[in-house]
Amino acid sequence: MEEKFDAAIVGGGPAGISAACILAKRGAKVIVIERGEYPGAKNMFGGVLYGRALGRIIPDYAQKNCPIERNIVESRVSYLSEEGSISFSYRDQAFFEKLQNNAFTVGRAKFDRWFADQAKGFGALLVCSTVVTDLMKDGAGRVIGVKTDRAEGEVRAKVVLLADGVNSPLAAKTGFRPEARPGQIALAVKELIGLPEEVIDERFGVSGANGVTNEILGSVTGGMNGVAFVYTNRRSVSIGIGANLADLARQRVRPYEMLERLKLHPAIEPLIKDGKPLEYLAHWVPEGGYDSVPKLFGDGFLIAGDSAMLFNALHREGSNLAMTSGRLAAETILEALGKGDLSSATLKGYSERMKESFVLKDLKTYRRFSSLLETHGELFSTLPKGASEALRQILTVDETPKKARRQTAWEALRGRVGLFRLLRLVFDAWRAV
Amino acid sequence: MHFAVCIKQVPDTAEVKIDPETNTLVRAGVESMANPYDITALEAALGLKEKYGARVTALSMGPPQADSVLRQALSMGADDAVLLCDRAFAGADTLATSYTLSKAIETLGTVEPVDLVLCGKQAIDGDTAQTGPGIAARLGLTQFTYVLDVEWLDPGKRRLQARRKVEGGMEVISGPLPALLSVELEMATPRRASLPMLIASLRAEIKVWDAKAIGARADLVGIKGSPTWVKAIASPQLHRAGPKWDAAESVSAAVSAALGELFSDRDFEAGFAKGWKAEG
Numbered sequence: 001m002e003e004k005f006d007a008a009i010v011g012g013g014p015a016g017i018s019a020a021c022i023l024a025k026r027g028a029k030v031i032v033i034e035r036g037e038y039p040g041a042k043n044m045f046g047g048v049l050y051g052r053a054l055g056r057i058i059p060d061y062a063q064k065n066c067p068i069e070r071n072i073v074e075s076r077v078s079y080l081s082e083e084g085s086i087s088f089s090y091r092d093q094a095f096f097e098k099l100q101n102n103a104f105t106v107g108r109a110k111f112d113r114w115f116a117d118q119a120k121g122f123g124a125l126l127v128c129s130t131v132v133t134d135l136m137k138d139g140a141g142r143v144i145g146v147k148t149d150r151a152e153g154e155v156r157a158k159v160v161l162l163a164d165g166v167n168s169p170l171a172a173k174t175g176f177r178p179e180a181r182p183g184q185i186a187l188a189v190k191e192l193i194g195l196p197e198e199v200i201d202e203r204f205g206v207s208g209a210n211g212v213t214n215e216i217l218g219s220v221t222g223g224m225n226g227v228a229f230v231y232t233n234r235r236s237v238s239i240g241i242g243a244n245l246a247d248l249a250r251q252r253v254r255p256y257e258m259l260e261r262l263k264l265h266p267a268i269e270p271l272i273k274d275g276k277p278l279e280y281l282a283h284w285v286p287e288g289g290y291d292s293v294p295k296l297f298g299d300g301f302l303i304a305g306d307s308a309m310l311f312n313a314l315h316r317e318g319s320n321l322a323m324t325s326g327r328l329a330a331e332t333i334l335e336a337l338g339k340g341d342l343s344s345a346t347l348k349g350y351s352e353r354m355k356e357s358f359v360l361k362d363l364k365t366y367r368r369f370s371s372l373l374e375t376h377g378e379l380f381s382t383l384p385k386g387a388s389e390a391l392r393q394i395l396t397v398d399e400t401p402k403k404a405r406r407q408t409a410w411e412a413l414r415g416r417v418g419l420f421r422l423l424r425l426v427f428d429a430w431r432a433v
Numbered sequence: 434m435h436f437a438v439c440i441k442q443v444p445d446t447a448e449v450k451i452d453p454e455t456n457t458l459v460r461a462g463v464e465s466m467a468n469p470y471d472i473t474a475l476e477a478a479l480g481l482k483e484k485y486g487a488r489v490t491a492l493s494m495g496p497p498q499a500d501s502v503l504r505q506a507l508s509m510g511a512d513d514a515v516l517l518c519d520r521a522f523a524g525a526d527t528l529a530t531s532y533t534l535s536k537a538i539e540t541l542g543t544v545e546p547v548d549l550v551l552c553g554k555q556a557i558d559g560d561t562a563q564t565g566p567g568i569a570a571r572l573g574l575t576q577f578t579y580v581l582d583v584e585w586l587d588p589g590k591r592r593l594q595a596r597r598k599v600e601g602g603m604e605v606i607s608g609p610l611p612a613l614l615s616v617e618l619e620m621a622t623p624r625r626a627s628l629p630m631l632i633a634s635l636r637a638e639i640k641v642w643d644a645k646a647i648g649a650r651a652d653l654v655g656i657k658g659s660p661t662w663v664k665a666i667a668s669p670q671l672h673r674a675g676p677k678w679d680a681a682e683s684v685s686a687a688v689s690a691a692l693g694e695l696f697s698d699r700d701f702e703a704g705f706a707k708g709w710k711a712e713g
Contacts, residue, residue, distance in 0.1 A: 003629075003632075031632075125632065125635060125636070126635070127628070127631060127632065127635065130628065130631070148628055150625065150626065150627055150628040150631065151625070151627035151628065152627045152628055152629050153627070153628040154628075155628070
């Protein structure tokens, strides 16, 4: 094709569309190439987006009918043993008003399409049902466009933004980033369970399109490094669980078995009781952290979002990092277009912007987090059991003197996890976060 | 020559459910798509265009969002596209729809006479297969329904010959132009758009015609022109053939009852014994 674009963006997810919005708003000629039938058709995530990151791209998103499911006013973290559940929850009036939409739930099929419509409104061209199969390079190895699986499918562009997600056949083929190792990937499965709005309101103690997120750790992953979650949407609840791919392979566990076990847990089952399964989704999560992030740029290309392995495993933030990296990539591209220099010398600015932003700062802060989870398997096996038994001892009311109860509680915990191991965990955790 | 292809935007029936209480289709949140039979008709038109030379105009009646099926038509190779969009068109049954489409085809004909109208044999949402024949009847076109193949088309003699599906076999018929073809899925395999065509279709301006533009009478379009009333829609009950034994109380009792009943049949017993011997 003769036509030349300022930027070709591979992938119409949060990273790619964020970049497309910024670029198109500033008058750049942008094409977004999405393999799904529409943006969001092939995407999945836990379900939470962050208002601040979106607001930097679409300031008036709330007025523009952004398909928000529920504004998150309460965050719970639960630590589950086989039969018990220890929870910590935080609700704040600020999240109802001043910090409204700090975090909110969305469904990707609706949100991604809405987001892409905004980019189209700014003038970006969105081409769907089209797979980018290769990068076009000139004699000097500079990326000058992409090849797609359609007839006459070459697209020439001054710069290519790779935002094609964690599972990237394009990365495998062109090597723009190293292929992810199983230990750097989590496989997450999620079910959408339909429930009447009032039932969700009642079960989670909310009303008026406000909602709750519940992160879940503990024995539900059967000793594997992983987490689960329950998030409220308007008329459905997202319930999901994920575990490290290497662990899943080693233990020969099927992800849906984990999900079924989670759904039957006595602390979880009442939340989803009588619900109707609407959808079942599965996706990879890049949880390798800071050390798995590839070089983010080269001559004529940049990498953003999941494709660049940007995921905060502790805070469960991915879309946030994707949108911010897409925005920073777009700002770098605009600068490079202005200079007329799209070599790595200018595109390096993206890497610098990322290092200055919370994205890489956070990932660096939690650099040791993924190895913490890897080395402390007791977090998912013996510790939840021990902690549960200890609390059961303390909370059982009979005629045993409290001091003796405290002693048995402590013994219950130590019996499960050795004292040295506990101290080591506390020390490592302190260092990791 | 000038071909007109009628394309309807339909809900993706793989996702459509019937609300058991109201007996109406639940369309909320269901994806839209181009009726697959109509896309086959478009592909057939493009094939004939390549063989005999013609201009292909795609037509659709629907809300503004129905422009996506026309963009799809343009991406595949239609030369022109017109969306018939007017609040007055809403709620049309097949009588009003065939009226509206035939008025649009007449309007197209004032610029360049339409030699061939192509449409799918039916839409996958209503399954009536009435709109195509309705257009043919209104415009006095030769009617070729359930077409599998156009064997030849002679622009000079203004005739075509087609193979059509009939009960128990196939029929080969020929007739004069102008004509209407309603096509079966076997007629053609829709092509995948090339990237430049896809991009051009996304940027194309789609013509929009309202009732006035096609000179349609207000009392004959939309709900006003639709004498059909839907009395009820129902999902058929699933019937599984064969006897059943209730195992709720006791599984072993149910199994022995089932076996007892099966073996009380002499033929079954004889057949079973024979099979047993043959295997053993």
